[in-house]
Amino acid sequence: MFSKTLIVCDSCEYKTIKSALEAAQDGDTILVKEGIYKEANIKVTKSVSIIGEGMPVIDGNEEGEIITIGADNVTIDGFFIKNVGLSYTTEYAAVRVVNSKGFTIQNLKLEKLFFGIYLQRASHGKVLNNKITGEAVTEFNSGNGVHMWHCDFVEVRGNDVRNVRDGIYLEFSSNNTIEDNFTLNSVRYGLHFMFSHDNKVRNNVFESNGAGIALMFSKDMEVNNNVIKKNWGTASYGILLKEINDAKIINNEFRENTIAITVEGSNRIEYMHNDFISNGYALRMRGASYDCKIMHNNFLYNSFDLSYHGPMNRNVFDGNYWSDYTGYDLDKDGIGDVPYRPIKLFSYIVNRNAQAIILLRSLFIDIIDFSEKVSPIFTPDNLVDENPRMKRIAHDKDS
Amino acid sequence: MLKILKYSFYDLMRSRWSYVYFLFYLLLGVVLLFLNNDLNKAVITLMNVIIMLVPLIGTIFGVMYYYNSREFTELLLAQPIKRSSIFLGQYLGVATSLMMSLVVGLGIPFVFYGVFYSDAIWDFILLLIAGAFLTFIFTALAFVIGLSNENRIKGFGYAILVWLFLAVIYDGIFLMSLIYFEDYPLDTFSLGAVLLNPVDLSRVLILLKLDISALLGYTGAVFHKFFGTNMGLILSFVMLTVWVAVPAFFIWRISKRKDF
Numbered sequence: 001m002f003s004k005t006l007i008v009c010d011s012c013e014y015k016t017i018k019s020a021l022e023a024a025q026d027g028d029t030i031l032v033k034e035g036i037y038k039e040a041n042i043k044v045t046k047s048v049s050i051i052g053e054g055m056p057v058i059d060g061n062e063e064g065e066i067i068t069i070g071a072d073n074v075t076i077d078g079f080f081i082k083n084v085g086l087s088y089t090t091e092y093a094a095v096r097v098v099n100s101k102g103f104t105i106q107n108l109k110l111e112k113l114f115f116g117i118y119l120q121r122a123s124h125g126k127v128l129n130n131k132i133t134g135e136a137v138t139e140f141n142s143g144n145g146v147h148m149w150h151c152d153f154v155e156v157r158g159n160d161v162r163n164v165r166d167g168i169y170l171e172f173s174s175n176n177t178i179e180d181n182f183t184l185n186s187v188r189y190g191l192h193f194m195f196s197h198d199n200k201v202r203n204n205v206f207e208s209n210g211a212g213i214a215l216m217f218s219k220d221m222e223v224n225n226n227v228i229k230k231n232w233g234t235a236s237y238g239i240l241l242k243e244i245n246d247a248k249i250i251n252n253e254f255r256e257n258t259i260a261i262t263v264e265g266s267n268r269i270e271y272m273h274n275d276f277i278s279n280g281y282a283l284r285m286r287g288a289s290y291d292c293k294i295m296h297n298n299f300l301y302n303s304f305d306l307s308y309h310g311p312m313n314r315n316v317f318d319g320n321y322w323s324d325y326t327g328y329d330l331d332k333d334g335i336g337d338v339p340y341r342p343i344k345l346f347s348y349i350v351n352r353n354a355q356a357i358i359l360l361r362s363l364f365i366d367i368i369d370f371s372e373k374v375s376p377i378f379t380p381d382n383l384v385d386e387n388p389r390m391k392r393i394a395h396d397k398d399s
Numbered sequence: 400m401l402k403i404l405k406y407s408f409y410d411l412m413r414s415r416w417s418y419v420y421f422l423f424y425l426l427l428g429v430v431l432l433f434l435n436n437d438l439n440k441a442v443i444t445l446m447n448v449i450i451m452l453v454p455l456i457g458t459i460f461g462v463m464y465y466y467n468s469r470e471f472t473e474l475l476l477a478q479p480i481k482r483s484s485i486f487l488g489q490y491l492g493v494a495t496s497l498m499m500s501l502v503v504g505l506g507i508p509f510v511f512y513g514v515f516y517s518d519a520i521w522d523f524i525l526l527l528i529a530g531a532f533l534t535f536i537f538t539a540l541a542f543v544i545g546l547s548n549e550n551r552i553k554g555f556g557y558a559i560l561v562w563l564f565l566a567v568i569y570d571g572i573f574l575m576s577l578i579y580f581e582d583y584p585l586d587t588f589s590l591g592a593v594l595l596n597p598v599d600l601s602r603v604l605i606l607l608k609l610d611i612s613a614l615l616g617y618t619g620a621v622f623h624k625f626f627g628t629n630m631g632l633i634l635s636f637v638m639l640t641v642w643v644a645v646p647a648f649f650i651w652r653i654s655k656r657k658d659f
Contacts, residue, residue, distance in 0.1 A: 234613050234620060258613045280614040303614060349574070353581050355589055356574055357618050360611075361443075362602060363451050364570035 009033035017042055017050065017058070024048050026071075032056045032079070040085075044069045052078035055109065059083050060094070062112075067095045073102040080109040091143060093118035097125065106130065115143035116164065123152040127159065134164035136187045144169040144192075145183070148176065156181060166192040167209065174198045183207070189214040189240075190231075193221070201226060211237040212257070221247040229255040238279070241266045248272075251395055254279055260302070263289050272296050273395045281307050281347075290314045298392050299323060299342070303360075306342040307351050313383040317342065321389040329390045340388040343379040345372035400484035400491075403475070407492025411464070417500055420456065424504025432512045438519040439610060442526060445505070446605045449530045450598055454537040455562050457497060461541025462558040464493050466551050476659055486542065486654040487647065494538040498531045505530075522608045529601035532639040536597050537562065539646035546653045569596050586621045593622075597642045600635055 006020045006028060007013070014020035017039055020030045026047045034054035040063040044050070048071075057080045060066040064085040067076065074097075081094045093115035097103050103125035110116045116132040119125070127146055136142030145161035148154060151173040159181045161167040167183030167190040170176060174197045181204045183190035190206035191213045193199065201223045206212035212228040214237075215221055221244065228238040238257035239249070244266040253275045254260035260279040263269070264286040274297045276282035282302040283294070292315040299305045300323045319335075320342075327338035346365045350357045359365050372379065411417050427448065431441040468489065475485050505527065514523050541558050548554040573592050577585060593599045606612055607626055612619050625631040 232610070232613055234616050236613070280611070303611070349578070353578055354616060355577050355581075355585050355618050357615050358589055358593065358603065358622065359570055359574055360606065360614065361447060362570045362599070364567045364574070367567065368571075 003027040003029065005029045005031055007031045007033065008037075010035055021046070021048070021050075040064055040066050042067045044074050045071050047071050047073040049075035049077070050079075051075070052080075055080045057082065060085065062086070064090070065092045065096055069095070069097045069100055069103060072100050074100065075104040076106070076108065077104070078107045080111070082111040082113070084113045084115070086114050086141065088141070091115050091118065091147075093143070093147070096120065097122040101125065104128070109133075113143065113164075115147050116145040116161070117147070119146075119148045119151045119154060121150045122148075123154065125151075125154050127154065127156045129158040130160070132159065132161045132164065134162065136164050139165055139188055142187060145186075148173045151176065155179070161186070161190075163187075166190075167206070168192070170194070170196040170199065172196060176200070177202070179203055181205075183209060186210060190228075192216075193218045197221070200224070205229075206231070206238075208232070210235070211240045213238070214240040214242075215244050215247065216240070216242045217244075219245040219247070223247065223249045224251050226252045227255070228252060228257065228260070231257045233258060237262050241269065244269065249274065253277070254282070259284050262286070263292075265289065267291055269293075270295075273393070274298070275395070276300065276302055276305075278302065280304065283307070285309060285315075292316070293318075295319050296393055296395075297321070298395075300392070304344060304347045307347040308343055308380065308383060309351055311380055313380040315383075317383065317385040319387045319389060320385055321392050322385065323392075325388050325390075327388065334390050336388040336390055338388075339384040339386045341373060341376060341379065341384050343383055344369045345378055348379050400481075400488045403480075403485055403488030404492045404495070407468075407489045408496050411493060411496040412499075416460065417496055420460075420497065421500040421504045424501055425507060428505045428508030432508055438512070438514065438517050439522075442519055442522050442605075443609060443611065445526055446602065446609075449501075449526060449533070450602045450605075451566060453501065453530050453533045454566055454598060457494070457534045457537030458541045458558045458562045459555075460497060461490075461493055461538040462545050462554055464489070465542055465545030466554065473659065482654045482657075483651045486546065486650050490539060490542045490647070490650055493542075494535045497538065498534045501530050501534060502527050522605070525608055526605055529605060532643065533597060533601060536639070536642045536646070539643060539650065543646050543649045543653065546650060546657060565596055565598050570599065573599075586618075589618070590622065590625055594635065594638050597639055600638060604635060 006024055008017055008020045017037055024030060024046055029049045032052045034056050036057045038059045038061055040060040058066060060083045062083045062085045066081055066084060084094050085092045094110045094113050095105055096118040099121045101124045105117055106128040108130045110132045113134055117127055132145040142165040144166040145164040146156055146168045148170045152175050154176045157179045162184045164186055165188050167186045169192045171194045176199045178201045184207045186209040188210045190209040193215045194217060196218050198220045203225045205227045208230045212231050231238050236258045238254045238260040241263045246268045248270045251273045255277045258280040260276050260282045262284045265288040267290050269292045271294045277300045279302045281304045282299050284307040287309050294317045296319050298321045322340050325340045327336040329336050345368050431444055435441050509523060514520055540561055544557045545554050593603050607623055
């Protein structure tokens with residue numbers, strides 16, 4: 001059986017994408033020429049490739065969903081899709097994939113959207129190099145850029161997502177790869193995991209979101225080589241960890257976030273080779289976080305390096321560089337001879353009593369911080385970095 | 400009064416201390432700007448210096464000037480001049496010259512750096528206003544202390560104590576009460592506590608203007624809501640003015656009744 005190519009344009013046999021789809025068979029290619037196609041509710045039920053030439057526009061006229069894919073091995077490539085309908089009862093998307101495998105959605109430009117790309121019980125597919133620009137202002141009447149629900153083995157790579165609710169959202173989705181994406185100005189989170197395990201997040205940039213990455217109720221995650229910056233606001237975070245077990249957060253750069261990482265009830269997390277630069281808090285550990293390793297990170301010029309809840313410590317701090325460290329190194333091995341205590345008394349007090357933050361940068365606070373540093377009384381006395389580095393660590397980012 | 404103000408002012412303008420003070424701020428401004436290259440960070444560091452150093456220098460310098468010019472004051476008292484004019488004139492002379500050193504010393508490097516073309520201009524102006532208020536407040540307190548204590552050592556002691564109390568101990572008590580009463584809603588209390596202390600008030604006013612205010616979280620939001628309104632801003636400037644006016648009133652009253 002040979003596959004054929006159906007061409008869609010104003011003066012062709014097929015004037016609409018829908019009519020071409022009706023005529024197509026499995027394995028065919030539909031080539032859409034430049035132009036404006038006012039179509040909504042396009043249902044793709046055959047394994048076809050729909051390819052746009054010169055970025056043809058599909059205008060949904062705010063009638064609801066625009067493309068719905070219900071077949072395996074479908075490719076959508078090179079369209080400018082806009083005007084998805086807004087609804088408070090149905091989650092309309094520009095492109096939705098339902099119960100399918102092996103899809104490829106690439107080089108799309110999505111604007112005026114509610115949900116962008118919505119994957120639902122889809123697996124083994126790719127979402128590549130799309131540019132999604134929303135106009136989200138509030139959480140309740142906006143959708144997510146890339147939304148994944150019960151999806152496995154999907155690759156989300158090279159997308160540029162701006163001004164939506166959650167840049168990329170995963171729920172009950174495992175073994176996915178999120179790589180080389182850029183999210184900016186998400187109203188809620190840049191990347192959001194709920195009950196999603198074994199996912200990898202690599203080489204992404206998250207900028208100016210409500211929170212850069214929110215990991216919730218998940219396990220075995222890897223977060224490597226990301227840049228998380230300027231998530232700045234009274235309730236903003238770089239990474240939010242809640243009920244996460246066995247995650248690796250390695251080689252990331254956190255710059256100018258109000259709170260770079262906030263952790264709650266998360267165990268066996270490895271924080272290694274990260275750079276924390278000019279954040280309000282670098283690491284804020286709330287209750288019930290045990291057996292975490294915080295090693296070989298750079299903590300540079302954060303207002304607070306660490307805020308810690310509770311009187312005892314069962315996490316390991318070792319071999320980090322702290323810009324506030326004032327010790328000396330007599331044997332010249334690059335490791336300070338005096339252990340470093342990353343908790344300031346003030347951050348301990350603020351943790352107990354949030355009101356006290358109003359005394360930030362008061363002379364009195366500097367004095368008590370100093371005295372606590374000299375002889376710790378309140379902060380957990382085993383919370384120390386025994387081997388603080390003397391020099392900033394040059395991370396090997398390729399590893 | 401104006402004549403005495405003018406005399407005190409010119410006297411101080413000629414003195415070495417004013418120059419040292421002026422040069423100190425000039426140097427601080429230059430070093431901060433050229434080592435830092437970041438106007439916002441420079442404003443934060445300046446804030447730390449201003450809320451600590453300006454009150455200290457205002458107090459010490461005020462007391463020093465009062466005791467040192469005592470003989471001249473006695474000479475003036477023998478003349479047919481109103482007492483209040485003498486002391487208020489001296490006070491305003493000292494405070495104005497200190498304020499000039501601060502404003503000009505910090506202003507020059509910042510103007511050359513281009514603060515007028517920067518977003519930080521309002522932060523910077525607020526910083527200078529706070530510094531000016533603190534100078535007037537603490538110099539006035541110093542004069543009150545000088546007037547009520549014949550003994551120089553005692554006077555100096557009290558002056559240092561007043562500075563220590565407002566700059567350090569007050570915050571300690573504030574913090575203790577926050578912790579002690581943590582089960583109660585403390586928003587209004589902490590607003591009040593901040594409003595009552597000019598050092599804290601200046602610190603919070605400046606902090607809220609800076610990026611760093613995001614760190615303040617919920618508490619910051621409460622303060623923002625209060626100080627962000629015209630009402631809050633006016634109230635805080637009224638409080639600062641009261642802090643100048645009350646000691647000035649005491650200077651007037653004590654000088655009228657005092658037996659020299």
